[in-house]
Amino acid sequence: MTARQSKQITDPQALRALAHPIRLKLLELLTVDGPATGRRLADLTGESTASVSYHVSQLVRWGLVEPALDLARGRERPWQATSRGITWSATGDGSPEFAAASRALREQFIARRLAALDEFQRREDEFDTAWREAAWIGEDLGHLDPAELTEATQRIKAVLAEYTDTARPRREGARKVAFFAYAVPVPDDPS
Known part of the structure; x- marks a missing residue:
């Protein structure tokens, strides 16, 4: 798997394992900032190296992180993300366990x-x-069917991918920017 593809998570136990703030932070650091040693990850998160080691081992267990063997120097053991991100289904196999883990x-x-x-x-x-001035916070509402919502979401993801690809050269004055969007159906108004 290349670092530009996202990994589809289909195991509810993997979803549960990932639903931990430290693991998500570690995965984000390795995905966005690139390979790092346990010591570096501890410095960036404020966690102990033992805590980082434990959480990285859980990410390794689920195939999200691997050793960056080509970058190893001496006793330092760097880690790298195995994918550009993760995706998962809201309903998965239809089991209550999967739905709860997804949530x-x-x-x-x-x-x-x-x-x-x-x-x-x-x-x-x-x-x-x-x-x-460049920061943007906005919202909008529209009437879409599930196919249109899927199409709109795919188009938004494609635009973001142009700017978040790790192979994209970093411009002078650039800084990390967090993109966060959602598109969910609004419950019918009973009035």
Whole structure:
């Protein structure tokens, strides 16, 4: 699997294992910033190296992280993500176990992105005007059927992929930007 493809998770136990904030942070760091040693990951997360080692081993168990053997130097053992990201079905095999695991992982993703948005809002004045003007928070509503929603989502993902590909050269003045979007049906209004 190349680093540009996402990995489809189909095992509810893997979803449960991933529904942990530290594991998601480690996976994000390895996916976006590239290979890193356990010590470096500990420094970036504020976790102990023992904690990082345990959580990385869980990511390895589910095929999301692997040793970056070509980058190993001495005793330092760097790790790398095996894919560009992960995807999973909301319903999977139809079992209550899968649905619950899917929901738990989705809740962790949402919590991480909302925390990032909150952090931006609290520290917005630390960014120069160009970054504050470039930041976008918006919303819209429309009437779509499931096929249209699937098409719209695929098109949005394609646009984002142009800017988030790890092979894309980093421009001067660029910084990490978090994209967070959702497209969910709105319950019918009883009135």
